[in-house]
Amino acid sequence: MNGDGYRVGVVGATGLVGSTILEVLLERGFPVAELVPFASERSAGRQIEWNGATPECRVLSEDAIQGLDLVLSSAGGSVSAEWAPRLVEAGAVVVDNTSHFRMDDGVPLVVAGVNSDAVEGHSGIVANPNCSTMQMVLALKPLQDAGMGIERLVISTYQAVSGTGKGAIDELIAQTQAVLADQDPVASTYPHQIAFNALPQAGSFPDGDDHTDEERKLINETRKILGDEGIRVSATCVRVPVVTGHSESVNVETREPLSPDRARELLASTPGVTVVDEPAAGRYPMAIEAAGRDDVLVGRIRRDPGNESALDLWVVSDNLRKGAATNAVQVAELLIERNLLGSGR
Ligand SMILES: NC(=O)c1ccc[n+]([C@@H]2O[C@H](COP(=O)([O-])OP(=O)(O)OC[C@H]3O[C@@H](n4cnc5c(N)ncnc54)[C@H](OP(=O)(O)O)[C@@H]3O)[C@@H](O)[C@H]2O)c1
Numbered sequence: 001m002n003g004d005g006y007r008v009g010v011v012g013a014t015g016l017v018g019s020t021i022l023e024v025l026l027e028r029g030f031p032v033a034e035l036v037p038f039a040s041e042r043s044a045g046r047q048i049e050w051n052g053a054t055p056e057c058r059v060l061s062e063d064a065i066q067g068l069d070l071v072l073s074s075a076g077g078s079v080s081a082e083w084a085p086r087l088v089e090a091g092a093v094v095v096d097n098t099s100h101f102r103m104d105d106g107v108p109l110v111v112a113g114v115n116s117d118a119v120e121g122h123s124g125i126v127a128n129p130n131c132s133t134m135q136m137v138l139a140l141k142p143l144q145d146a147g148m149g150i151e152r153l154v155i156s157t158y159q160a161v162s163g164t165g166k167g168a169i170d171e172l173i174a175q176t177q178a179v180l181a182d183q184d185p186v187a188s189t190y191p192h193q194i195a196f197n198a199l200p201q202a203g204s205f206p207d208g209d210d211h212t213d214e215e216r217k218l219i220n221e222t223r224k225i226l227g228d229e230g231i232r233v234s235a236t237c238v239r240v241p242v243v244t245g246h247s248e249s250v251n252v253e254t255r256e257p258l259s260p261d262r263a264r265e266l267l268a269s270t271p272g273v274t275v276v277d278e279p280a281a282g283r284y285p286m287a288i289e290a291a292g293r294d295d296v297l298v299g300r301i302r303r304d305p306g307n308e309s310a311l312d313l314w315v316v317s318d319n320l321r322k323g324a325a326t327n328a329v330q331v332a333e334l335l336i337e338r339n340l341l342g343s344g345r
Pocket of ligand 1: 011012013014015016017018038039040041042043044060074075076077079097098099129130131162163164165166167319320323324
């Protein structure tokens with residue numbers, strides 16, 4: 001760090017998450033002395049406009065990674081697997097958006113406002129959770145605390161294509177245009193056409209598993225962040241033809257029953273959560289309203305008619321912001337607040 005701030009690397013700076021990180025760093029006035037964007041060889045030398053400057057994208061190399069205080073990384077799991085340890089070795093703290101390190105014992109998995117203290121235990125890498133998990137745990141934490149713990153969750157997600165990267169948005173638009181023009185849509189990102197469809201497969205099926213890796217992330221990461229391996233979780237992740245904003249139906253059974261009114265009150269006073277819950281007037285959380293916002297919208301809060309200890313919720317958030325970029329920058333802010341960056345590491 002120098003007097004003006006930190007030397008910050010953004011790996012995947014040309015991608016959906018990386019470019020949102022660049023916006024969020026500016027919006028939140030993050031103390032950046034120098035921004036160093038990294039991307040693949042395809043983008044080497046491409047200029048990124050940021051805060052009145054135009055730094056050029058670099059390719060990751062031993063030379064290029066020297067002298068960074070902080071790296072926000074979102075270039076895929078294999079890039080993080082190879083480069084995060086090398087970045088740490090070179091002196092940086094890495095906030096990693098990929099799933100690669102999330103379940104490692106020595107790596108904190110942090111949602112700012114939910115388990116912020118976990119950041120204290122980092123050894124160079126802090127993992128940013130999966131987007132579907134992130135928005136859900138923000139809504140669950142106050143219910144977990146007031147309801148003396150969570151027994152069980154039954155989750156169905158309706159996930160936007162931007163969760164799969166910029167190529168998936170292009171594919172949704174191209175397929176939509178093809179169908180409207182009475183042509184055959186081409187599917188390459190997903191196993192089937194996504195336009196005018198709903199796919200009961202987000203992610204892929206690891207060998208021998210009847211759940212997708214996305215569903216496993218939701219199950220395992222939720223338990224790690226909420227600090228309770230005993231929570232029973234059933235998850236079905238569905239990809240829908242929405243550009244931005246993941247929606248989730250969440251049935252939450254708490255140890256002590258909570259009334260819908262109490263849950264509304266608790267959620268309304270939770271920073272980062274906005275209750276939108278006047279269903280008869282047509283007001284409930286929707287992806288098109290969550291897109292571009294940092295808060296997690298919660299509505300349709302009601303008692304499960306089949307279980308007096310359970311509530312049903314509808315949880316919606318911008319997967320690129322709180323689900324990825326905003327939380328990554330908030331984690332970086334926590335690192336500064338707690339003197340865990342640069343010389344405090
Ligand atoms: N999208 C979401 O909602 C979301 C949420 C949470 C986490 N994530 C995770 O974040 C990561 C990126 O997601 P995304 O949606 O931003 O994908 P994306 O739009 O496809 O962007 C990928 C980025 O990675 C860069 N990249 C690829 N190979 C590289 C390499 N060898 N070295 C350096 N940079 C490289 C790309 O550079 P080029 O432009 O040069 O190809 C691009 O900047 C994934 O691991 C994803 O799981 C995504």
